[in-house]
Amino acid sequence: MSAVICTVDIVLLTLVGEELAAVLLRREHDPFQGALAIPGGYVHPEDDLSAHDAAMRVIKDKTGIVAPYLEQLATFSGAERDPRGWSLSVAHYALVPYELLAARNDAAVHVVPLSQLGTLPFDHNEIIATALERLRNKSQYSSLPCFLAGDTFTLPQLQRIYELLLGETLNKVSFRRKMSEMDVLDPVDGQFEAAGAHRPAQLYRLKAALRKTLTLLERGL
């Protein structure tokens, strides 16, 4: 039995304005040295409690970010995907509000809109496409998109994020009913956002207990 190369790769997604973008880093070593690729690294059996733990470590070490929501995506494997040999990568995806990336202002962290990715090393385009599909499916029936909003947000802002992910406009009344059904948001006391000529909008944040978990809808949006 020859050895299998075991790695983790992470699709770190954020919203830049109204466009989904992925975090890419320049590869320091061969193969594909110098190319932009999604963050990844070897599993370290001596340090990591699990592949999930390895993914947390890699994100933290390579981007300085503690991702609020990290989920296993799928495992990509085979003889062809890595020129070093038969490899197996446990891919994860994480969602981060853009303000978290902007605050770090790290020149090594490239935030690239999904429409401008070009051809990435390994099977990274396929991994990102799989993450995008998962994100879109889960947005139908869960609180997942909330992780792309900042610390506080208005309901119209959150609805816009759902709409961008789902690629369709949503009815305001039924969107608010579904959000209320999920019971994931807390109004921020006395916090309103001025909205031009409109009545100031209430600001919300994710309930503290839910900042690392998903809440699911019985039926989709």
Place this chain on the structure above:
Amino acid sequence: MSAVICTVDIVLLTLVGEELAAVLLRREHDPFQGALAIPGGYVHPEDDLSAHDAAMRVIKDKTGIVAPYLEQLATFSGAERDPRGWSLSVAHYALVPYELLAARNDAAVHVVPLSQLGTLPFDHNEIIATALERLRNKSQYSSLPCFLAGDTFTLPQLQRIYELLLGETLNKVSFRRKMSEMDVLDPVDGQFEAAGAHRPAQLYRLKAALRKTLTLLERGL
């Protein structure tokens, strides 16, 4: 970097009467020699094109079955799950009609109702629970349960399978509309099943092109 043990494990699910059951095999080697466990084995980089390919090989070698539908479930990993060391198992699940297992009549293949599993080796109980959750979720909005039906079946039989998986009774008219919307079934020419005092029921089978893929509903059942 120390080596990671790379395996695949497969939850092979079937319906025995009205109960979901898993295929278990007696383990030939340590650890847990002699215990019943889900089929699994090492990834063979020299033979397997991918982890999916490894799972197909393990099912075929250990049960003689070519699973009509096999899907990656999740990867389970860590230092604690296998006494041999830090291990990573790419878990898959497959659905097989019981008639396929019954036809083989292989004494080594134990078909155990999920309610009678007891405590299995490794994290196999957790892997099975994850498969069950995935199956139930996907049954909401896909043709997945069709893989548990035999080669041919009536619509009432198929509806009953969906109901068992979803744990709720379904409206006959809307069930039939959803099935027709998915467009996955072909009536079997001139084949009817006598149904007691009732009008004989038309037999159906999965469309040939769909026997290894899933069809999804836009909105769930």
